[in-house]
Amino acid sequence: MSISLHVTPDDSPTGDEYLIYKYATSSLEDYSIYLDSSNRVNAKVYPHGETTNPITLQSAAIEIDGDKPTNVILTVDTKLVGANVKLFIDGKLVDQSGLIKATHTTNNWKLDTNVKDSSGALYVGAKYTTGTVNYFDG
Numbered sequence: 001m002s003i004s005l006h007v008t009p010d011d012s013p014t015g016d017e018y019l020i021y022k023y024a025t026s027s028l029e030d031y032s033i034y035l036d037s038s039n040r041v042n043a044k045v046y047p048h049g050e051t052t053n054p055i056t057l058q059s060a061a062i063e064i065d066g067d068k069p070t071n072v073i074l075t076v077d078t079k080l081v082g083a084n085v086k087l088f089i090d091g092k093l094v095d096q097s098g099l100i101k102a103t104h105t106t107n108n109w110k111l112d113t114n115v116k117d118s119s120g121a122l123y124v125g126a127k128y129t130t131g132t133v134n135y136f137d138g
Helices: none
Strands: 002-007 017-025 028-035 040-045 055-061 070-076 085-089 092-096 122-124
Touching: 002 017, 002 028, 028 070, 040 070, 040 085, 055 085, 055 092
Parallel strands: none
Antiparallel strands: 002 070, 017 028, 017 122, 028 040, 040 055, 070 085, 085 092
């Protein structure tokens, strides 16, 4: 799985602003990418069958000036022995998961497991919600 986004943030978020959110159930996601209040890009990916401890990746703070677009790429390759989940910012690898293991952790993909893929909706620019919280406002 690969996801590529181009965003041009124009202000620092006061909370998490979701760029993409694949809804699963309740408040759990299959995967998500969001910008936090420290201007860092964060990504979470759950292995199939798991509801806790997603693989969690994070960038350093990105430039936020309303003019410079930022390219965000999240890749997942479940067949590798390590670095199964990778986060790239403007083409540079900024974070990756560790070695594949029999039991997943927040840094290690689970052996012989695909990405969680529920029948929930895919939200672009917002987190699953009935209100206006956690949306990306630019």
